[in-house]
Amino acid sequence: MKLLGLALVGAFTLAGCASIPAAPDVQSASFSPDCARIGSFLDSAVAQGRTVGASAFVWQGGREACFEKAGYASREENRPFARDTLVQIFSMTKPVTGVALMQLWEQGRFGLDDPLYWYLPEYEGLKVATGLDESGNPVLRDPSRPPTIRDVLRHTAGFTYGGSDEPADIIWERPQPLSPDNTLAEFSLKMAQVPLVTDPGTRWNYSASVDVQARLVEVLSGMAFADYVDANIFTPLGMNDSGWKRSEADLARLARIYITGASGALEPMPREAWLEPNFAGKPMTMGGSGIVTTVDDYMRFARMLLNEGELGDVRILKPATIRLMATNVLDPKINAENRSWLPSKGTGGFGIDFFVRTAPPQSPEENRGTVGEFFWDGFPSMLFWVDPAQDMAVVFAAQKVPFDNPLHHHFRDAVYGADYSGVAPE
Structure with a gap:
């Protein structure tokens, strides 16, 4: 995802050759995430009752920079949030679907x-x-x-x-x-x-x-959607813990979703309400929701995006296709009044199933991030982003509803620092 860049409004043509802005010639700053600060934030979020449990994984410069966790995957079972905890990511499924469809675009379908x-x-x-x-x-x-x-x-x-x-x-x-x-x-x-x-x-x-x-x-x-994604994305990327169709055995590792009750305290959602359709044995396999995964698995997907379509010796998409997906493609005539709540994500626009940051944060109230980053999030306060200028990908896992943007704001402060400018120096 990283290189992507930029947030220039770009037009693209139909078939194999997209007219896409070149990746910016940005050098990474000397920035590196403060893992202790991230860990302290997670601990405080749990202690303050903002989430029952959470984990954070930061990848930078071709290696694992930080992995931190706090609290419980299931408070009632006294089961801690762990590295292999399964989480329901809801709308963070959307970028996976976009990648699947763009593979078929590359094939001229x-x-x-x-x-x-x-x-x-x-x-x-x-x-x-x-x-x-x-x-x-x-x-x-x-x-x-x-x-x-x-x-x-x-x-x-x-x-x-x-x-x-x-x-x-x-x-x-x-x-x-x-x-x-x-x-x-x-x-x-x-x-x-x-x-x-x-x-x-x-x-x-x-x-x-x-x-x-x-x-x-x-x-x-000509394939069932879940089968296509498994064969063409999950299996090649080694995402062995990811998918829509799960079994009862997975419940032992699945984080429970918690909802803010009338008193403001987090209460466990009833099982029939918090399991995605396929987990509950229903036929719907949504493109916009439904994947169950781990932070390690989803980071493999994020790293593929950061590496412009490849992970190790596996190529999922061409670099030009990733750049296209991570370029703001909303026409200027679609102004803020015609973008629903999208401006609440930050100063930017939208590519293909990603928000794309086009300018630095404009105020202390705006979430921290770097020009050229692209990301999406999920209903139970899930979040991931790719920051090409900092050669970094981040996955934040929580299972708390309703969606908590202030939690994401403070998590980004923990990753970048509250005064991060949003522009990596040349």
Whole structure:
């Protein structure tokens, strides 16, 4: 992931040759993470009741720089957070799905600006919902253009996740596309029944588009999504503890998810509520969630990104493809008002399934980080990032909901220092 760079707004072309900004000529600063400070932060976060347990893994300069842990994977079983603790990463699944689909792009299976319906015909004829009539049916109009695969990759297709009072979200509640009882094929057919919230390419709207990406992987590869990822990402990278389909035996290593109760104390979520669908024996294999892994395994994925697509003698993607994924590709006309909560991640934009930092932190309240970093996080306060300018990748594991951005802010302070400028000196 590292090299990536930059956060320049870049256009790319369709097939094998992308028009991508060259990686910046940045030399790493003399910065190195303070492992004692990181460990102290984890201890204090547990002691203050901000999380029941956590671990942090920092890789820099081609070696393990820090591994720290604190607290419990299961407080009720008196089971400490350990190096091999399994965690549910929720939306940190999304970058894995993006890598899988971009492997197929490199093979020429599709073009980024191809209409989505060329490959998933159920999406032909999508409409934009502008309101609801007196009977609760959507008022529809034609979109300005069909969504493309590029839109699906950057959350600009006009899709939704449901959960708001927008007309399209109200319609979402009827077919329930992401019900765990659906297969990905069934999800896609139901998703196509939900109108768009806006014209494609005009708004960044976090959505089930990464689950659409997963269905594209199935159709383009002829393989079940989880099988494709296992064969083409997990197995080549040696991520032997990662996957959607788990067994009862894994529960002995699985961290419990804790939720902030009415009193503010962290309480264990009931088992039926905290297990992802495949762990609970459901058919849905989401592209946007569902992977169970360890910090060591996920760091292998992050190191591949940092090394521009390779780990050891295994190449997963070409360097140019990684740079493309880690380049801000949101059109300037998609301004802050049209980016939902994305600006809360920092000063930057979005690439392919990654937030991309385009400028140093603008205030003490903004999370620390380096220009050119790319990252994503997950609902139970999971986080990882790749910082090419510092030749560094970081994985932070916690299992606490709701999502805790202040926890991430203070963790980044522990990694970088609260006064880190965000620009690695030349």
